[in-house]
Amino acid sequence: MFDPTAPNLGSLRERIEMIDRQIIALLAERLRMVEDVAEAKLAAASPFRDRAREDLLIERLRGEATAAGLDPHEIERLYRVVMDMSVAHQEATVRRREDVPLRVIYQGVEGSYSHLAAQRCYAGRSGGVLLTGADSFRAAADAVVRGAADLALLPIENTTAGSINETYDLLAEGHLTITGEVVSAIEHCLLALPGARLEDLRVVMSHAQALAQCHAFLAAHPHLRAQIEIDTAGSARKVRELGDATFAAIASASSATTYGLAIVARAIQTESGNATRFVEVGLRPAPLPEGSTAKTSLVLSLADRPGALGEVLMRFAARGISLTKLESRPIPASPWSYRFYIDALGHAASEPFQATLAELRPLTTELRLLGTYAADPAGLPPPPPG
Numbered sequence: 001m002f003d004p005t006a007p008n009l010g011s012l013r014e015r016i017e018m019i020d021r022q023i024i025a026l027l028a029e030r031l032r033m034v035e036d037v038a039e040a041k042l043a044a045a046s047p048f049r050d051r052a053r054e055d056l057l058i059e060r061l062r063g064e065a066t067a068a069g070l071d072p073h074e075i076e077r078l079y080r081v082v083m084d085m086s087v088a089h090q091e092a093t094v095r096r097r098e099d100v101p102l103r104v105i106y107q108g109v110e111g112s113y114s115h116l117a118a119q120r121c122y123a124g125r126s127g128g129v130l131l132t133g134a135d136s137f138r139a140a141a142d143a144v145v146r147g148a149a150d151l152a153l154l155p156i157e158n159t160t161a162g163s164i165n166e167t168y169d170l171l172a173e174g175h176l177t178i179t180g181e182v183v184s185a186i187e188h189c190l191l192a193l194p195g196a197r198l199e200d201l202r203v204v205m206s207h208a209q210a211l212a213q214c215h216a217f218l219a220a221h222p223h224l225r226a227q228i229e230i231d232t233a234g235s236a237r238k239v240r241e242l243g244d245a246t247f248a249a250i251a252s253a254s255s256a257t258t259y260g261l262a263i264v265a266r267a268i269q270t271e272s273g274n275a276t277r278f279v280e281v282g283l284r285p286a287p288l289p290e291g292s293t294a295k296t297s298l299v300l301s302l303a304d305r306p307g308a309l310g311e312v313l314m315r316f317a318a319r320g321i322s323l324t325k326l327e328s329r330p331i332p333a334s335p336w337s338y339r340f341y342i343d344a345l346g347h348a349a350s351e352p353f354q355a356t357l358a359e360l361r362p363l364t365t366e367l368r369l370l371g372t373y374a375a376d377p378a379g380l381p382p383p384p385p386g
Contacts, residue, residue, distance in 0.1 A: 027082070031089050038090040042101050042128030045119045048090050049132070050110045052237045052259065054083055101128035105140045105149040109133050111233035111255035117184040117278050118153050136230065141170045144282060151179065151282045157325075158186070160271045161212035167279070168329050168341055171299065171370055178297050178371030180280035183378035187274070188214050190265040191236050191256050192248040198264050203227050205235035206250035214250055217268040224248075236261055277379050285371060292374035294347040295324070301331065301339050301366035308363050309340070315359045316344060319352040324381060339366070345380075348372045 041048060061079055062072035104122060106114035115133060122129040132149065134140040143149040156167045170176065188210055192201060204211075204218065205227045211218065218224055229235045235249035240259045248264065249255070256263050279297075288294055302308040316323055325343035330336075346353050348369050361367055 030082075031086065034086045034089050035093045038093045039128075041090070042130065043124070045104075045121075045123040045125070045129045045131050047110060047115070047131045047133055049087050052109055054080075056260075057083075097128075099127040101125075101130045103130045103132070103148075103150045104153060105132045105134050105143045105151070106153045107134050107137050107140050107155075108231040109233045109237065111236065111252055111258040112231055113184065113186055113252060113276060114153060114155060114278070115233070116252060116254060117182055117276070120184065121153065121182045121278075121280075137164075137166045137170060141176060141281070145175045151280050152176075153182070153278050153280050155209070155276050156279045158209060158213060158274070158276045160269065160274050161209050163327055164209065165329060168327065171281070171297075171341075172329070172339060174368065175283070176281040177283065177285055178279045178373055179282045179284075179286040180373045181277060181295070181376050181379060182280070183275050183277050183376045185273075185275050186213070186269065187253070187267050188250050188269045189253050189256065189263045190217075190248055190268055191251055191259075191261040192239060192264050193243065193245050194260075194262045196245045196248070196262065196264065199223075200245060201248045201264070202246040204248045204250060205229045205238060207232050207235070210250045213269050213271075213274055216270040217265075233258070275378070277376075280373070281371075286373065288347070288372070288374050293345065293377070293380065294350075294372055295343060295345055295375035296348045296353065296372045297341065297343050297370040298348075299339050299341050299366070299368050299370055300360065300364045301337070303363055303365055305363075311363055312340075312360055315356050315363075316342075319356045321346050321352060321356060324379075341370075345375070 038048070040046075058076050058079060061075055065072045065075035102122065102125065104118055106112070106118045108114045110133070112133070115131070118131055122131070132143075134143060137154055140149075140152040140154060144152045154167045154170070155164050157163045171178070190198070190201075190204070198221070201224060204224045206214075206229060208228045210232050211226045211228065218226055229238065232249070232251040233255045236251040236255035236259045239247050239249045240261060249261070250268070253263060253266070255261070300312070302312070313323070322345045323342060324345060325341070327341040328338045329341065331339055344353075348354075348357075349372070357367065
């Protein structure tokens with residue numbers, strides 16, 4: 001028997017279709033906003049994809065779905081598709097630009113010191129910059145080699161912990177050219193869950209370099225056990241994910257904001273003037289800006305003869321070329337043999353430099369330029385007194 005009070009199937013379908021049209025219109029509006037986000041990220045030199053931020057968004061949406069009586073698993077599945085669509089739309093927006101931005105890759109996630117250095121280095125660049133994080137130094141270098149990125153920004157030395165050997169070893173492979181450098185002050189913070197106290201912490205996670213740069217702080221707090229991770233900001237994210245008030249991370253203050261952590265202690269690095277030098281690497285040399293101080297990096301292996309290193313150093317001194325760095329690294333395929341990395345002030349194409357290189361070749365079994373680039377004034381030795 002027909003019930004006139006029963007819902008009309010046709011009208012119900014019309015209402016659902018109206019809601020679907022509203023959903024489509026809202027998705028279209030979301031993508032239009034994504035275009036503005038893409039432009040803002042380019043101007044600010046921020047990464048297009050931030051997995052950690054996406055995970056925090058999903059966590060919030062799952063909570064809202066549960067409160068609304070919806071299946072949080074299905075809402076997560078739906079929004080991961082929406083986020084993939086948004087990132088693809090951002091990338092398409094960039095590709096449509098007449099001035100395609102520079103693609104720069106670094107090791108770490110948002111809030112890492114490499115990410116912060118890249119933001120400072122490239123923010124405001126005409127044409128914009130597309131920043132991307134990589135899981136490792138090797139992955140960042142490989143992205144440049146295969147053409148997935150134009151440049152990589154890699155840390156190469158720290159004023160407290162010394163050289164970052166992995167970067168030197170990547171340069172030795174001969175695929176990359178140093179095109180620039182930037183020196184960035186590093187202030188380490190101890191981060192933990194909100195409300196956590198220093199005396200309650202037991203494990204401190206961070207990159208090995210960051211832990212080394214804070215050795216005095218760790219020695220003064222022996223109840224803290226250091227745990228090496230692949231990234232500083234990644235350690236902060238891990239603290240948030242673990243939800244354990246006994247875990248902490250050594251990372252930047254920016255990481256605390258990004259991952260919702262509290263700063264338990266600031267400026268815990270051993271040296272107050274702690275700074276890291278980053279090198280920009282690409283496949284081809286880059287012209288030097290007018291008026292800049294040229295620095296040239298090279299790698300060499302010495303011939304098997306007494307005093308060979310001393311002769312090399314004397315050749316530079318005789319031509320008035322100042323060395324700012326001399327670093328030795330073992331050659332993996334040749335036990336107890338070493339390569340020497342040299343940073344020198346001057347352009348490799350200059351007459352004094354070319355003459356010095358010609359004199360060095362008989363003294364070496366390997367001699368290769370790694371790049372001539374503009375020196376960062378913050379990375380130059382202070383002038384002599386007087």
